[in-house]
Amino acid sequence: xxxxxxxxxxxxxxxAMPVQNCKVTIRKFNDEDISFEKVLYTxxxxxxxxxxxxxxxxxxxxxxxxxVIPYKLYTITAEAExxxxxxxxxxxxxxxxxxxxxxxxxxxxxxxxxxxxxxxxPPHQLTLSEPRNKQVGPxxxxxxxxxxxxxxxxxxxxxxxxxYAEDVTxxxxxxxxxxxxxxxxxxxxxxxxxxxxxxQVSFALNRVYTSWYRDxxxxxxxxNSKSYDQCFELGRNYFTNVSQMVDxxxxxxxxxxGLLEPLxxxxxxxxxxxxxxxxxxxxxxxxxxxxxxxxxxxHYYGYDISLIMADNIEGMLAPYxxxxxxxxxxxxxxxxxxLKLNEISNNYTAIPKIPKVDGFFDVATEKAVIAFQNxxxxxxxxxxxxxxxxxxYFIYAAVLNLxxxxxxxxxxxxxYITLKEGSTGDEVKLLQYYLLIxxxxxxxxxxxxxxxVFDEDTKNAVLAFQKYFNMLVxxxxxxNTWxxxxxxxxxxxxxxxxxxxxxxxxxxxLKEGSIGDEVRLLQYHLAVISDIYPTIxxxxxxxVFDxxxxxxxxxxxxxFGLDETGNVDYNTWNKIQGVFDGLRPFKKE
Numbered sequence: 088x089x090x091x092x093x094x095x096x097x098x099x100x101x102x103a104m105p106v107q108n109c110k111v112t113i114r115k116f117n118d119e120d121i122s123f124e125k126v127l128y129t130x131x132x133x134x135x136x137x138x139x140x141x142x143x144x145x146x147x148x149x150x151x152x153x154x155v156i157p158y159k160l161y162t163i164t165a166e167a168e169x170x171x172x173x174x175x176x177x178x179x180x181x182x183x184x185x186x187x188x189x190x191x192x193x194x195x196x197x198x199x200x201x202x203x204x205x206x207x208x209p210p211h212q213l214t215l216s217e218p219r220n221k222q223v224g225p226x227x228x229x230x231x232x233x234x235x236x237x238x239x240x241x242x243x244x245x246x247x248x249x250x251y252a253e254d255v256t257x258x259x260x261x262x263x264x265x266x267x268x269x270x271x272x273x274x275x276x277x278x279x280x281x282x283x284x285x286x287q288v289s290f291a292l293n294r295v296y297t298s299w300y301r302d303x304x305x306x307x308x309x310x311n312s313k314s315y316d317q318c319f320e321l322g323r324n325y326f327t328n329v330s331q332m333v334d335x336x337x338x339x340x341x342x343x344x345g346l347l348e349p350l351x352x353x354x355x356x357x358x359x360x361x362x363x364x365x366x367x368x369x370x371x372x373x374x375x376x377x378x379x380x381x382x383x384x385x386h387y388y389g390y391d392i393s394l395i396m397a398d399n400i401e402g403m404l405a406p407y408x409x410x411x412x413x414x415x416x417x418x419x420x421x422x423x424x425x426l427k428l429n430e431i432s433n434n435y436t437a438i439p440k441i442p443k444v445d446g447f448f449d450v451a452t453e454k455a456v457i458a459f460q461n462x463x464x465x466x467x468x469x470x471x472x473x474x475x476x477x478x479x480y481f482i483y484a485a486v487l488n489l490x491x492x493x494x495x496x497x498x499x500x501x502x503y504i505t506l507k508e509g510s511t512g513d514e515v516k517l518l519q520y521y522l523l524i525x526x527x528x529x530x531x532x533x534x535x536x537x538x539x540v541f542d543e544d545t546k547n548a549v550l551a552f553q554k555y556f557n558m559l560v561x562x563x564x565x566x567n568t569w570x571x572x573x574x575x576x577x578x579x580x581x582x583x584x585x586x587x588x589x590x591x592x593x594x595x596x597l598k599e600g601s602i603g604d605e606v607r608l609l610q611y612h613l614a615v616i617s618d619i620y621p622t623i624x625x626x627x628x629x630x631v632f633d634x635x636x637x638x639x640x641x642x643x644x645x646x647f648g649l650d651e652t653g654n655v656d657y658n659t660w661n662k663i664q665g666v667f668d669g670l671r672p673f674k675k676e
């Protein structure tokens with residue numbers, strides 16, 4: 088008998104908020120009898136103490152011929168005041184690795200008849216012999232990819248394509264972590280893990296880029312059917328070594344040399360099920376023989392492949408800068424991290440506030456980074472590399488999305504009302520406002536007027552929005568489209584500095600030649616205002632106060648009866664901000 092470990096992390100709204108003081112009960116059953124039970128409570132970060140558990144010897148997970156199941160099964164129950172209890176059966180504990188069980192809690196609702204959320208995790212797919220005989224897709228490029236990017240989210244159908252089943256939308260890195268932990272064993276050699284993860288990323292991105300299911304009228308990008316796609320088990324536990332590896336390489340995929348398109352990288356276990364792609368057990372054998380991860384991929388997919396790294400994540404307006412940020416770094420990217428960590432720390436209070444948000448990576452910033460890394464299962468080195476940068480981005484987006492949803496839901500008028508052509512009212516005005524803001528950053532979205540009437544122009548803008556963000560393109564604004572609108576809107580707002588007119592000095596002045604974030608904010612406000620007041624020219628959002636910006640300021644001053652100086656003083660700025668704020672229905676306090 089060997090030892091494995093379990094760490095339980097409990098949160099709400101896609102990790103936007105930790106659930107504190109949650110009672111976590113870990114049990115092992117022999118038939119119907121409880122042979123092990125341990126009760127833990129989560130801390131202020133929603134994390135329970137890591138404990139050791141019995142697990143089989145590691146040798147059982149190193150060969151396909153072994154008939155012993157290479158993991159032990161446990162049941163975890165999470166109970167917290169105000170939330171529906173969650174029970175997860177089938178948590179898998181392997182030897183010498185730490186299992187990470189993330190639990191997303193749901194608020195109690197008197198109208199909801201569900202009294203307990205039960206998730207049953209099936210056996211690991213390597214213990215099964217399910218066929219992979221329906222994995223059909225383009226083996227070579229049948230489309231032209233102009234720019235590489237990683238989708239922020241992916242929608243998974245929990246069944247075969249034509250089977251009635253739930254669709255779930257998850258962050259792309261979390262999807263890959265789930266697939267990796269469902270498809271292969273965490274005790275394998277690192278190079279085998281890397282090869283398999285890159286194949287899984289490539290397979291998923293091929294489905295996304297080709298719109299394989301979307302173009303057939305389905306509302307998802309991929310299924311969790313092993314016959315058609317790859318294994319994904321809702322609610323299953325990860326393993327910290329696999330999780331950290333995915334954070335490092337989820338943006339790397341396989342392509343043919345000279346192309347950007349992700350390879351349709353099929354795979355199977357290679358023993359009881361064979362295929363023309365990667366053999367999972369064979370990849371372990373090659374790693375034991377000394378192959379590196381890329382060599383394993385070449386062995387199965389040919390020597391005319393390359394690895395593509397996509398640094399752009401869909402909707403991320405500030406992608407990873409390409410260089411690590413660490414103690415004593417001084418640049419604008421440090422300021423971005425400081426702002427985001429301070430926002431996240433409002434919910435995760437174990438992350439200390441950074442007093443000086445000035446772009447200098449000081450000791451306080453390092454401490455905040457380490458605290459973040461400890462909470463979110465990253466290597467706690469205090470350095471912001473690609474994996475930490477991207478993780479901060481995903482958690483920050485979740486926190487902001489929760490804030491916006493809570494603010495909007497606090498108004499009686501707003502209840503995620505489904506809107507379509509012909510709808511009228513304040514909810515339509517809010518929809519049009521979001522579309523107007525987004526269209527100033529994403530040129531693919533056509534402009535709309537804020538009229539409160541869902542007309543043909545509004546429908547066309549909704550269709551363009553849904554298409555651009557890989558959603559079901561139906562022109563109807565339901566819950567999923569609302570949530571995506573809110574998410575993208577808040578991401579845009581978060582890239583501009585927050586301005587409080589009551590804190591501006593009386594001698595405040597921006598003029599031709601000024602540069603910086605305040606100029607970007609000015610240009611952003613004027614660009615949106617110009618869509619409503621067409622006599623005001625639209626400036627480009629560059630952060631440089633140029634002649635084009637001066638003309639826009641003059642137009643604004645002329646229209647609203649201000650002194651026509653072309654400079655932005657205290658009075659002009661307050662008027663610009665007031666007009667901009669006045670465009671927004673359901674204004675937040």
